[in-house]
Amino acid sequence: MKKTVAVIGIGRFGLNLIESFSKNNVDVLALDYDEQRLKKAVPFTESLIVCDSTDEDALKEAGIKDVDRVIIAFGQSEKENIATTIVTTIKLKQLGIENITVRVDDESFENTIKLIGAKDIIYPLKIASDKIANRISSDSVIDYYNLTDEFDAYEIQLTKNFKKLPIIDLNTRTNYFINILIVERNNKFYLPNKDTILLSEDKLIIFGRKKDINKIIRFFENYV
Missing domain, CATH: 3.40.50.720 (NAD(P)-binding Rossmann-like Domain)
Structure with missing residues (x-):
C-alpha cells in the first residue's frame, strides 16, 4: 500500500x-x-x-x-x-x-x-548550511545526510591518485567505527564484502559519527 x-x-x-x-x-x-x-x-x-x-x-x-x-x-x-x-x-x-x-x-x-x-x-536551513560546509571542507565529499543527532551518512569520491586498497585492510568498524555501505564504480552499485578492493574514483556511502567519518575521509585523501 x-x-x-x-x-x-x-x-x-x-x-x-x-x-x-x-x-x-x-x-x-x-x-x-x-x-x-x-x-x-x-x-x-x-x-x-x-x-x-x-x-x-x-x-x-x-x-x-x-x-x-x-x-x-x-x-x-x-x-x-x-x-x-x-x-x-x-x-x-x-x-x-x-x-x-x-x-x-x-x-x-x-x-x-x-x-x-x-x-x-x-531544520531545512541548518541542513542546507551543513551540506554546504561539508562539501567545501573536503574535496572528497559529494553529499551529506544528517540522519540523527548522532549519526550521519556521507557520499564521497576517492581521488584519481588513490592506490588500490583491499577493504579488509581498513578494518573500518574497529579502526574507524564506521561502515562503508555502498561502493559505486562505473555507474554500478556494489555491497562491499571482505574481498572488495577500493579503486581510484570509486564513490562510497559511509555511515557513522561525523568525527569518525571525517577521520577516514582524511585517511582516504592522503592514501596516494
Whole structure:
C-alpha cells in the first residue's frame, strides 16, 4: 500500500518536499491557504486543497486524518507563520494525529513545538548550511545526510591518485567505527564484502559519527 503524506504550507521548501515525494511514489496531499501557491504543486500531485490549517473543521474536511504523516512546512521568517505553525500543530494533535513533522527555522522554538505534540523536527536551513560546509571542507565529499543527532551518512569520491586498497585492510568498524555501505564504480552499485578492493574514483556511502567519518575521509585523501 502506498504511503500518503500531507504537506501543509507550500512555499519553496514545501514544494521541494512534494516534488521529492512524487519521485519516490508517495501520494501527497498539499494544503495551503493561498491558492496561487497550491497551483505550483500541480505537476506533482492532484490532491490540492485550499485550507486554513488553524481551523480544525477545515483540516477534517481536507481528509487529514487519512494520511500516514503530516509535515508542517511553513517558513518562520514572520511571526504570523510561527503562530500558524504552533496552532496547526495543536489542532492536528486534537484530531488525534500522531505522526507530525514540523519545520523549525529557529532552535529556540524546538522545545515548544515538541511540547505541543510534534514527533519530529526538521531544520531545512541548518541542513542546507551543513551540506554546504561539508562539501567545501573536503574535496572528497559529494553529499551529506544528517540522519540523527548522532549519526550521519556521507557520499564521497576517492581521488584519481588513490592506490588500490583491499577493504579488509581498513578494518573500518574497529579502526574507524564506521561502515562503508555502498561502493559505486562505473555507474554500478556494489555491497562491499571482505574481498572488495577500493579503486581510484570509486564513490562510497559511509555511515557513522561525523568525527569518525571525517577521520577516514582524511585517511582516504592522503592514501596516494
